[in-house]
Amino acid sequence: MPYLHHVQTSIVQTIKRTTMQRRNFILNAALSLGALSLEDQRLFAAGPAGRRRAGQAEDPWKMRPLRRDVGIFTEKGGTIAWLVSKKGIVVVDAEFPEQAGHLIGELKKQSDQPFELLINTHHHGDHTAGNIAFKGLVKDVAAHGNSLANQQRVAVAQKTEDKQLYPNITYTDGWNYRIGHEHIRAYYFGPGHTNGDSIIHFQHANVAHMGDLMFNRRWAFIDRSAGASISNWIVALDKAIHTFDSGTLFVFGHAFDPEKVTGGKEDLKAMQNYLTQLQAFANQAFHAGRSKEDFVKEKAIPGVTEWQGDGIERGLQAAYEEVAASQVP
Ligand SMILES: [Zn+2]
Numbered sequence: 001m002p003y004l005h006h007v008q009t010s011i012v013q014t015i016k017r018t019t020m021q022r023r024n025f026i027l028n029a030a031l032s033l034g035a036l037s038l039e040d041q042r043l044f045a046a047g048p049a050g051r052r053r054a055g056q057a058e059d060p061w062k063m064r065p066l067r068r069d070v071g072i073f074t075e076k077g078g079t080i081a082w083l084v085s086k087k088g089i090v091v092v093d094a095e096f097p098e099q100a101g102h103l104i105g106e107l108k109k110q111s112d113q114p115f116e117l118l119i120n121t122h123h124h125g126d127h128t129a130g131n132i133a134f135k136g137l138v139k140d141v142a143a144h145g146n147s148l149a150n151q152q153r154v155a156v157a158q159k160t161e162d163k164q165l166y167p168n169i170t171y172t173d174g175w176n177y178r179i180g181h182e183h184i185r186a187y188y189f190g191p192g193h194t195n196g197d198s199i200i201h202f203q204h205a206n207v208a209h210m211g212d213l214m215f216n217r218r219w220a221f222i223d224r225s226a227g228a229s230i231s232n233w234i235v236a237l238d239k240a241i242h243t244f245d246s247g248t249l250f251v252f253g254h255a256f257d258p259e260k261v262t263g264g265k266e267d268l269k270a271m272q273n274y275l276t277q278l279q280a281f282a283n284q285a286f287h288a289g290r291s292k293e294d295f296v297k298e299k300a301i302p303g304v305t306e307w308q309g310d311g312i313e314r315g316l317q318a319a320y321e322e323v324a325a326s327q328v329p
Pocket residue numbers: 077078124126127212253254
């Protein structure tokens with residue numbers, strides 16, 4: 001069907017060139033012809049919220065300014081935060097190499113300033129694999145000492161050491177960094193999602209990147225192989241709730257709804273409730289003599305109504321193992 005293919009191609013090309021109003025008209029015409037591919041239909045059916053600025057319809061990523069010089073980037077992996085100041089650029093987390101490349105391109109469009117600092121909230125690949133895209137570009141890479149140790153351990157095990165850019169600055173309790181008008185502070189509240197999770201606070205903008213201490217309304221990954229602790233995760237969220245003020249805007253590593261990767265203290269409290277209920281559920285099951293194999297088949301957690309997505313069983317398993325490991329004979 002060469003003719004139909006030609007019509008389809010030319011319609012798609014025309015759509016890409018037109019304004020939104022004209023685009024909608026042609027879209028309707030094209031849809032009635034059945035001439036658009038499924039992917040094009042999905043793209044255009046997304047509605048105003050799903051649409052990007054004119055001319056950016058093909059970009060799979062999203063840059064969203066938040067406050068002052070701070071914003072976020074989302075594509076694939078843990079949410080990235082960025083600061084573009086008159087004195088330089090700071091980035092928190094790096095997703096994967098391809099995504100980091102997209103981010104770097106966007107930031108270079110906004111500023112000629114150098115990339116001063118990259119901070120990793122923790123070592124997981126969806127936050128550090130993109131570090132390598134900053135090689136030779138960024139002056140410093142910072143993370144908690146445990147994050148670096150975890151990153152090195154995993155890279156050795158997976159034979160991906162040549163694909164890493166490791167932090168050259170590490171800290172234990174916390175760390176401070178000044179750039180222009182912004183004061184950045186890294187907090188460490190002990191083990192949670194891993195044993196190396198930092199919260200990165202842009203004090204002037206009052207934006208705090210929670211890393212994967214926050215899975216907003218989505219079943220969390222609890223990485224016991226990297227020293228995770230549900231008990232202390234609940235405490236760490238408590239510390240965050242008491243450290244930051246009511247005006248703090250929080251950035252979340254992950255969210256079930258991609259629009260909800262930012263939020264407030266009520267979201268931290270909801271996360272804390274989910275972890276508390278999960279732990280209580282595992283505790284009860286363990287002491288009732290249930291096996292882990294039986295427990296991980298549960299499809300819901302009592303008292304948890306808003307969490308969803310894939311991977312409930314990973315959390316159940318981690319919670320059960322944590323309770324079992326805490327039993328002193
Ligand atoms: Zn993550």
